[in-house]
Amino acid sequence: MDLRESQAAMAAALFDVTNLAPALPLFKGDPHVVAQRLAQYRGTLGANREKALAAAYPVLQTLVGPEFFAALSDAYGSAHPSTSGDLNRFGSAFETFLRAFPHVAAYPYFPAVARLEWLLHCVHHAPATPALDAAELSELSLAEIDALRLTLRPVSRLYCASTAAVSVWQAHQTESHATFPESVDHPEWAVVARPQWKPLVLSLSEAGFTILDAVHQGYCLGDALDRGLEIHPDYDFAVNLKAWLEAGLFAATGSSGAIAAASFRT
Numbered sequence: 001m002d003l004r005e006s007q008a009a010m011a012a013a014l015f016d017v018t019n020l021a022p023a024l025p026l027f028k029g030d031p032h033v034v035a036q037r038l039a040q041y042r043g044t045l046g047a048n049r050e051k052a053l054a055a056a057y058p059v060l061q062t063l064v065g066p067e068f069f070a071a072l073s074d075a076y077g078s079a080h081p082s083t084s085g086d087l088n089r090f091g092s093a094f095e096t097f098l099r100a101f102p103h104v105a106a107y108p109y110f111p112a113v114a115r116l117e118w119l120l121h122c123v124h125h126a127p128a129t130p131a132l133d134a135a136e137l138s139e140l141s142l143a144e145i146d147a148l149r150l151t152l153r154p155v156s157r158l159y160c161a162s163t164a165a166v167s168v169w170q171a172h173q174t175e176s177h178a179t180f181p182e183s184v185d186h187p188e189w190a191v192v193a194r195p196q197w198k199p200l201v202l203s204l205s206e207a208g209f210t211i212l213d214a215v216h217q218g219y220c221l222g223d224a225l226d227r228g229l230e231i232h233p234d235y236d237f238a239v240n241l242k243a244w245l246e247a248g249l250f251a252a253t254g255s256s257g258a259i260a261a262a263s264f265r266t
Helices: 003-015 021-026 031-056 058-064 066-079 087-100 109-125 134-138 142-146 165-170 206-216 221-231 237-246
Strands: 156-161 188-193 200-204 263-265
Touching (some): 021 031, 031 058, 031 109, 109 156, 109 165, 109 188, 156 206, 200 206, 206 221
Parallel strands (some): 156 263
Antiparallel strands (some): 188 200
16 A cells, blocks of 8 residues: 555544454554554544534533433544544534434434534634723714624624524523523524633524624614614613623724624524
C-alpha cells in the first residue's frame, strides 16, 4: 500500500471493526495482539466523540439516557466523521442527523432541541464585541432612535422552532423552576445571548422575534417595531428593549467589530 491507502485502511479499521482485516498487514507482530491494540484506539475514538457531543448536547443526553446517547454518538460519528482537528466542531450536523435517524422519529422535538443546544455551544465560543447600552440610546432623539439600524452581536443568535424546544430545554436547567411542557406541538421563539461569560436563552413572543429578525435583516428600529406591532398591537417594546440591552444583544453603534449574527429557524 502507498501512504494514502495505508491511512485509509487504518481509518476504516478504527471506525468499523468489520473493516479490520485490511489494516492488520500494516503492523508487525501477532495479528491478534494488533487487533487488540486497534480496539483500544477504537474505544478511545468513540469515547472522545461521545464526550464532545455530550458537552454540546447535555439536554439531549438527558432526554435519551446515557446508553442510548452513546449509541447515537457512535451512529452519528459513522455518518458524519469529524473533518476538523477541533472536536468543538464535531456536533455541527447533529440536528440534520437526528431528523433522518429513524429510532428518534417519535420525538420530533429532538432535532429542534439539538439546534438550540448547538446555538448555545456556538455562542459560548463566539468572539465578543462591544455591546450597545442604554446610555448610547439616551443620547439620541426619538427620531434618531426610530431610524437607527442595529446589528446583532456574534454572541446573539435568533431561534425559532415548530415545537416547544425552548420549554423542553428550560425544563432541564437546574436553576429553572420550569416543568416539562404538557404539549410540544406548538411553535416557540427565543434569542440565545452571552451578556458576559455564560450563554443564556431568552424566550420571545412571535412579535418580539419578528422585531429582532427585522433588525437582523437591516430594517431600521421603527420599521422593525411596526412589523412586530402588526402581530401584537399591545406589545410592550420599552420593557423588552430594556431586557435585550441588559442581555447585550446589539453591537455598540460604530463598533468596528460588529458582525451580524445568523437567524436560525428549525
